[in-house]
Amino acid sequence: MLKYVTLSLLLLYSCEDKKENEGMILSESCGIDTTFTLDRKDFIVVRSPNCTYTTYGSGLQMIDELGNIIWSQGRTRTSPWSMNTTNDSGYILTFTNYISRSPGPNGKISWSAELPTYQAIHFVNDAIQTSDGDYIVVGEIGGEPGPAGHNQKGQAFVLKMSDYGDVQWIKRYGIKNTLPDVFSEVVEADDGGFVIVGNKIEAREFYFYDDFWVMKIDASGDEEWSLEIGQNDRYDKANDVIKLSDGSYIATGWSFIDDGIAAMRLVRISSNGNIIWNKLAGGNGWYDVGMSLAVNNNESVLMVAGMKVPPTGWDHSRIKLWGYNPWNGNQIFVRNNFETEQGRNATDVVAAYDNGFIVTSSTFFKMDSLGRW
Numbered sequence: 001m002l003k004y005v006t007l008s009l010l011l012l013y014s015c016e017d018k019k020e021n022e023g024m025i026l027s028e029s030c031g032i033d034t035t036f037t038l039d040r041k042d043f044i045v046v047r048s049p050n051c052t053y054t055t056y057g058s059g060l061q062m063i064d065e066l067g068n069i070i071w072s073q074g075r076t077r078t079s080p081w082s083m084n085t086t087n088d089s090g091y092i093l094t095f096t097n098y099i100s101r102s103p104g105p106n107g108k109i110s111w112s113a114e115l116p117t118y119q120a121i122h123f124v125n126d127a128i129q130t131s132d133g134d135y136i137v138v139g140e141i142g143g144e145p146g147p148a149g150h151n152q153k154g155q156a157f158v159l160k161m162s163d164y165g166d167v168q169w170i171k172r173y174g175i176k177n178t179l180p181d182v183f184s185e186v187v188e189a190d191d192g193g194f195v196i197v198g199n200k201i202e203a204r205e206f207y208f209y210d211d212f213w214v215m216k217i218d219a220s221g222d223e224e225w226s227l228e229i230g231q232n233d234r235y236d237k238a239n240d241v242i243k244l245s246d247g248s249y250i251a252t253g254w255s256f257i258d259d260g261i262a263a264m265r266l267v268r269i270s271s272n273g274n275i276i277w278n279k280l281a282g283g284n285g286w287y288d289v290g291m292s293l294a295v296n297n298n299e300s301v302l303m304v305a306g307m308k309v310p311p312t313g314w315d316h317s318r319i320k321l322w323g324y325n326p327w328n329g330n331q332i333f334v335r336n337n338f339e340t341e342q343g344r345n346a347t348d349v350v351a352a353y354d355n356g357f358i359v360t361s362s363t364f365f366k367m368d369s370l371g372r373w
Contacts, residue, residue: 031354033066035373038364043347044083045360046091048105051353054091055244055360056083060107065353067364073107086129094124101139101163113165122157126185131192134162137341138183141172156181158221171221174200181213185240189271190247192219197238197251202229212236212253212265216273225273227264230255236265240292244326245299247271252290252304255333256281264290264306264322268329275328281322285332286310294349294357295326301369303327303357307345308336317344319361321371335371 031050044055052070054062060073080100081092090103098114115122115137125139137159142282155172162168172180182198189195193216200213211228218224230236234256241251248270255265263283270278282288286307295302319336319342343361350358352366359365367373 030065033354034066034366035356035368036067036176036366037206037342037373038067040364041362042360042364043079044084045348045358047350047353048085049089052105053238053358054083054085054105054107055364056080056093057360060091062105062107065334067366068208071106079287081124082126082225084126084128085237087133092127092129092135094127094137094139096123097121099124099127099135111164113161115159122159125183125198128186128188130160130188131216134160134168136160136186136188136194138186138198140180140182140198142180152182154201156183156196156200158186158194158196158217160221169221171217174213181216182237184238187241187243187249189216190241191271191275193217193224194219195241195243195249196273197241197253199237199323210235210237212251212255213274214238214241214249214251214267227269227273227275229267229275229278231277235262238265239290242295244295246275250293250295250302250326252293252306253288254289255280260287260311261285262287264288264304264320266290266293266304266322266324266329267318268326269298279324279329281331281334282308282320287317289345291346293350294351296351296357296369297353299326299353300355301332303349303359303371305346305349305359314344319343319346319359321346321359323369323371333370 020268042055044056049056051065089105093100100109100112103110120141123139127137141155153262155174157172159170160168181200183196184198186196196215197208198213211230214227216224236255237255238251250268252266253333254262256262261283263280266279289306290304292304293304302324307317308320309317319338323332348360348362356368365373
């Protein structure tokens with residue numbers, strides 16, 4: 001077994017824990033039917049055990065169904081790119097070129113594994129724990145070109161490691177020495193393989209364009225199928241993917257439909273790689289982006305969380321939410337009545353315990369299944 005990582009048993013959090021509301025009694029039953037907002041800035045949110053949620057904003061915090069803080073850890077040395085739950089109710093967090101593991105629900109780091117540079121820097125975007133207890137890490141390769149015949153710059157990568165960072169294999173995909181192909185998010189398939197989304201470079205004469213990219217690999221990292229979706233000679237990108245109970249997948253991102261105008265793209269794909277439906281929304285003189293998506297507990301509503309950017313520029317962007325029937329792709333609602341102070345974009349969304357949703361931005365939203373708060 002090759003070891004490609006340098007282990008550092010780093011305590012990334014401050015030694016002094018904030019014990020706000022430690023020992024408070026949690027809700028006796030999950031699924032309190034409520035909506036509210038909190039004036040707090042969070043980038044990431046995941047569902048935790050016992051009717052709780054864990055967020056990262058000013059630090060790592062666990063909160064109850066009403067937004068009360070159960071525990072709070074200090075900030076990590078940099079903000080994580082992603083956070084996912086693990087089989088022991090802990091967390092796996094990704095950073096620029098390393099991942100950190102927190103066993104159990106208290107948020108304390110037990111180990112960190114740094115990826116090497118090889119011939120080029122491997123930037124980590126997402127990591128999940130697999131059903132066999134190992135970890136799949138995905139991202140992109142940047143940096144200066146390496147030696148002739150060994151250049152990895154511009155490719156996307158998938159890496160599988162065991163606990164404490166022993167690398168089992170690493171695979172790279174895409175075109176070398178170009179603008180980067182990117183893997184953004186990954187989910188495990190029912191057969192032990194993985195579905196990954198991102199953007200793939202499409203070379204046309206002397207120009208490079210991105211396609212909305214969805215790839216399925218087997219448990220060893222070998223490609224089974226790949227979809228490159230989007231407009232010709234335009235920029236397209238997939239940002240997030242989820243798996244439904246029937247084994248199909250839904251991915252979201254954006255597609256340019258004209259110069260300076262982009263629409264949110266939403267695609268449902270079967271387990272064998274066939275497109276079931278493919279939707280574009282927005283883009284009416286604006287730049288509409290799907291950043292994250294989640295389906296509620298009974299799979300009746302799919303929420304896409306993102307943003308809309310007006311012609312006046314990014315400084316005036318605002319949160320935008322879309323609701324869909326996850327099975328037939330029919331749109332149920334659009335929510336775009338947000339103030340700039342509430343957030344310039346929705347950074348994450350997760351299913352709440354009461355069949356609604358949690359949405360994070362400069363404001364923490366607890367919403368019902370129709371995106372109302």
